[in-house]
Amino acid sequence: MTLDQIILFSLFFLVFVGLLWGKWRYDLVAFTALIAGLIAGVVPTEIAFEGFGHPATIIVALVLVVSRGLTNSGAVDLITRSVIDHSRSIGMHITIMGGIGGILSAFMNNVAALALLMPVDIQAAQKAGRTPGQTLMPLSFATILGGLMTLIGTPPNIIIGSFRESALGEPFGMFDFAPVGIIVATIGIIFVSTIGWRLIPEQKKAKNSPQDLMELEGYVADLVVAEGSSAIGQQVKDLDSIAEENDCIILGLSRRGKRLAGRARNEEIREGDSLIIEAAPAAINALVGALSLQYQGQASSSKNALSGDLMLAEAVVGNDSRLIGRTAMNIRLLSRYGVSLLGLSRQGQTQREQVRKTKLQPGDILLLLGAPEAIDDVIPRMGCLPLADRGLQVTQYERAGLAIGLFAAALIAASIGWLYLPVALALVAVVFVYTDIVPIRELYDTIEWPVVVLLGSMIPLGSALESSGGTQLIVDGLAAATAGLPAWVALTLLMIVTMTLSDVLNNTATAIVAAPIAVGLASQMGVNPDTFLMAVAIAASCAFLTPIGHKNNMLVLGPGGYSFADYWRMGLPLEILIVAISVPALLVFWPL
Incomplete structure (x- = not known):
């Protein structure tokens, strides 16, 4: 092993440790590793920042903008609310919601798809007299599965598609993932709607944290x-x-x-x-109206003080939130941002005392009070995820047809080769901005910059590892472990290793590391590299064992009243099922 390889493996190890530890945000960890690689001389300066202009990075950013446009136009809302009926059985409800979530996730960011569907699911659960904990985890898994079906459905697919272009000369097309992805997603959604939801621990079904949150008192x-x-x-x-x-x-x-x-x-x-x-917050709000009172600071001249247009909003503390380990008083939410913390719910158990002095944890649900623009600003700034409809803008239902038509036209143009996919998505984004479907003030807030930084940092590191021969060392190890065995055994092993990494690390980082290993292993065995690349794409996206494996899992942690250990109960059999389904399907549609 050369010195360069030792340094690069050490950097990747430190990145993995940093991501697992969770003390620092994943984008900071990745960017620090990139700078360290540049200083150590193992990452060439000429490729140092190519990752930020890489097609995969651009596509991820554009998909987020397009997703916001579809949301603002009311296109998603019209679809979901027209088919939800709270009188259905749980299994049928999960099947319908999971199907909608899967289809939406195939064409828009799957975190955005889940955030849109969660309020609908919670509302249906409350009307039906059941708890959201029975349906939120299956919905999360369904939206993850839906991303397997298209190139833009999930970041790992985008990364794999772009890597194929650099490694084999041509990228994967928009619907190349569909044959296997549709099979896996369909069977996976059937599993979570018939068997999977029954595996959720019974005590969690007694929780109803969103309802508890709105009944805070004291x-x-x-x-x-x-x-x-x-x-x-x-x-x-x-x-x-x-x-x-x-x-x-x-x-x-x-x-x-x-x-x-x-x-x-x-x-x-x-x-x-x-x-x-x-x-309770709702009662305080009612008394304000009954006596014509104002909230403290509402009449203040401070630019961050509470304004007359106030709203209640719910948000979940993300795994990389700045709030973790800190209190609302430490952050000075009210004085600095004009937002007040009114309530906190933790894994289904409402914190009713000294909420503002409680150190926050990942998965906590926050009940916030503030002006819409302040809420809109502070939730992403603090690394939180919106839990429910927050009324941030007036839904432009009259433009739903335009939004859907533009997006469909872009997909068709990219699929048949008329336009390069990033160009097609960029064109949609530009039209969305000029028509105010995505107001210019929302444009840059819509892009998830930590993901962009992660991609921009990890892509050069991955390239350096490959050019130094480090990837080949891993390939040789996997080849030796499967020597004399059929190629499908190596394919299965690669899926299991990738899926395991994705359960504890960011799925984007997992795809960047595993893609060159897949091509190298396939080349050494003399088989079709596309089969192995597709296996990595599926495995990197399917993180179901932990809440930290995928942002969708973290988003439902608090609202569903789940604990860290609850995910594997449904997630483990689902991952085993996916491997069992994927390997034969890959051998049929992408023969070795």
């Missing part, structure tokens, strides 16, 4: 007595009846920033005073 809020409030001139005790009607308790009164003694029952209320209220 929180204290300072409500400002604004000009024109009906409370002005009354004594605190005079408000007991209206407070009771709105399920609130008045704890006291503060004036000029100082709490008056006791509950100030006989004190006459003045403009500018603050009523100290204990209640």
Whole structure:
């Protein structure tokens, strides 16, 4: 082993450790490794930043923009809400929701598809009197499976398609993944809708964290007595009846920033005073309307203070969130961002005391209060994922036909070779922006920049590993392990290893590392490299054993009331089933 190979393997090992540890964001870990490789001289300077302009990176960014356009136009909403019926059985509901999620995920970012369908699924569960924990994990798995069907369905497919172009001279087409992908996705969705959901631990079915979240009580809020409030001139005790009607308790009164003694029952209320209220968020909001009060800071001149247009929003703390290990007070959400943390739910158990002082963990559900634009800004900035419909823009239903038509035309043009796929998607994105389907203010926020940085950093590292001969060393090891055995055994082993890596690492990073190994192993065995590349594409996307393997799994962790160990119960048999289905299907559609 040469010195360059030792350094590169060490860098990849440190990247994997960093991703597993989770203390630092995956994009920072990858970019640091790239810079280290440049300083050590193992990554040539002429290819150092080629990854940021790589077709795979560009396609991933453009797919996110197109996904936002399909969402803003109401195209997805019209499809989903027209077919949901809460009276159906759980199995039928999962089949329909999973089918819709799978189809949407084939043509748009699968995280976006799940985020759109989650509120619909939760609403259907509440109307049917069942808990979301029975259906959210199957829905997450279904949207992951749907991405297997097309080139743009999931980042690993995009990476594999682009790698084939550099390695074999021609990329995979839009629907080259479809024959095997459709079979795997269909059988996988049938499994989660008939057997899989029954494997979810029974105690999780007793949880209903989204419903619990909206029933939080015992929180204290300072409500400002604004000009024109009906409370002005009354004594605190005079408000007991209206407070009771709105399920609130008045704890006291503060004036000029100082709490008056006791509950100030006989004190006459003045403009500018603050009523100290204990209640659930919805009840506090109702009392604000009943007495014409304002939230603390609403009348402040600070640019980040709460404005008159406020909303409640739910968000899930992501695995790479800046909030992990910190409290709302540490972050200064209200003073810095104009957003207040009202509630917290953790794995189905609502945290009812000192929420603002609780250190946050991945999968926590946050109930936030703030202006729509502040909510829109703070959720992605803090590394969180939206849980429910947040009303960030007016849905443009009249443009749904235009959005779908443009997207369909782009796919057709790319599929038959009229336009290069990145160009076709870029054209759709440009039209979406010019027609305000995706407003320019949303354009750059729509792109998931950490993924772009991850891809831009890992692609040069992968190229360096391949050119140094490091990839060949791994290939030789796998070939030696399967020496004398049929090629399909090596194919199966490659899928298992790739799938295992994807369960604990980012699936994008897994695909970048495994793609050259697949081609090298196939070449050494003298078989079709396309078969092995397709196997990597499927395996890298199918991360079902842990919540950290795929963002969709993390998104449902809190709302479903799941624990880390719950995923393997349905995920392990699903992964075994996928390997058992994929290998024969690959041998049929991509013969060795």
